[in-house]
Amino acid sequence: MNPILKDITEGMRYAWRVWWKWTVGLTLLMMVLFCIGWAMQEEQRGVLDFLWTALVGLIYSAFHCGVVALFVAAIALTWRLVGWALLVPVIVVPLFIALVFWMGGGVLEGIYDRLALALGENFHPPRMGGGCHNGLGAVLLVFYLGYLVFTCVTTWSILSQILLFVLVVAIYLLLALVAGVGLSLPFLCRASVRRYRRRSAG
DSSP states (O other): OOHHHHHHHHHHHHHHHHHHHHHHHHHHHHHHHHHHHHHTOSSOOOHHHHHHHHHHHHHHHHHHHHHHHHHHHHHHHHHHHHGGGGHHHHHHHHHHHHHHHHHTHHHHHHHHHHHHHHHHHHOOOOOOOTTOOHHHHHHHHHHHHHHHHHHHHHOHHHHHHHHHHHHHHHHHHHHHHHHHHHHHHHHHHHHHHHHHHHHHHO
């Protein structure tokens, strides 16, 4: 087998082992906490109710713990490939994000001011008197929030500023990611080659 292909296969097997071990471990921990919480309840219910709730909790926990374990496996695989060089993008990328938003904060502030002005011109929140019951107030609030969303979508002066704000934020994030990853890439490539040679020699 090609040495590079063999190394990739071993890396995927390593990530798989990390994933299922973390998934099983976290799921068991969640089920133990569930059993402890069930036992501490003052009102004890039947066995069938316990089994059904435990089954639903097991499926729910396994799904969410699997997602967390997938993130852990990705970190473990990256650590296996590059080692300590993994810390370079972890430190550099957030610094570039903070730097880009600090340098371009004036643009976002201007867009936000125009958006606030457009919202102030188009929205006049209803006043709820002190005698208004909570139920009626909640219904009025729901209707008003629906009207607010509809107006945001149909009023160009508001929608344009929202879209512009989202676009500028996306551009800032893209610039920061490109700069951070571009600066980190040489360190990652060098560390990856070193780790691969070390694994091949071993």
